[in-house]
Amino acid sequence: MHLAVKVLTIAIALMHLYFLWLEMFAWTSRGRKVFQSLPQELFEPTKTLAANQGLYNGFLAAGLIWSVLIEDAEWQKAVALFFLGCVAIAGIYGGFSADKKIFFIQGIPALVTLALTLLL
Numbered sequence: 001m002h003l004a005v006k007v008l009t010i011a012i013a014l015m016h017l018y019f020l021w022l023e024m025f026a027w028t029s030r031g032r033k034v035f036q037s038l039p040q041e042l043f044e045p046t047k048t049l050a051a052n053q054g055l056y057n058g059f060l061a062a063g064l065i066w067s068v069l070i071e072d073a074e075w076q077k078a079v080a081l082f083f084l085g086c087v088a089i090a091g092i093y094g095g096f097s098a099d100k101k102i103f104f105i106q107g108i109p110a111l112v113t114l115a116l117t118l119l120l
Contacts, residue, residue: 001076002120006068008113009080012087013064015106016057023054037099060087077117084114 001009022031027050028043063083070076091107 001068001073001080002116005080005113005116005120008109008116009064009068009084012084012109012113013061013068015109016061016064016087019057020054020061023050023057025054027051027054060090080117081114084110084117088114 022034027047031050032038032040032043060083063079063086067076067080067083070079088107088110091103091105091110095101095103095107
């Protein structure tokens with residue numbers, strides 16, 4: 001895996017670790033500031049749902065980190081493509097269904113890294 005792709009992959013993994021923290025541990029505190037478009041009274045009742053969502057973001061981060069650590073180049077590329085594809089699909093879906101910012105924050109970095117992984 002090319003160094004630039006590794007750096008981008010780790011950056012995306014770090015973003016998803018932040019999402020994990022935000023959704024699992026800071027939903028009713030920091031989450032209120034990040035997701036200002038949601039009514040404030042929804043944060044407490046949706047705490048469990050957000051934590052579940054955060055757990056999935058953690059799985060994505062783990063897969064991306066794992067892909068960088070794999071030594072076999074072919075296997076490394078396959079695992080990276082799978083997890084980057086998952087992030088890209090989540091970003092595209094989130095951009096259409098929830099907020100356009102999700103596409104720019106989550107979808108575009110994953111799509112760019114996917115393209116670089118295929119090209120390099």
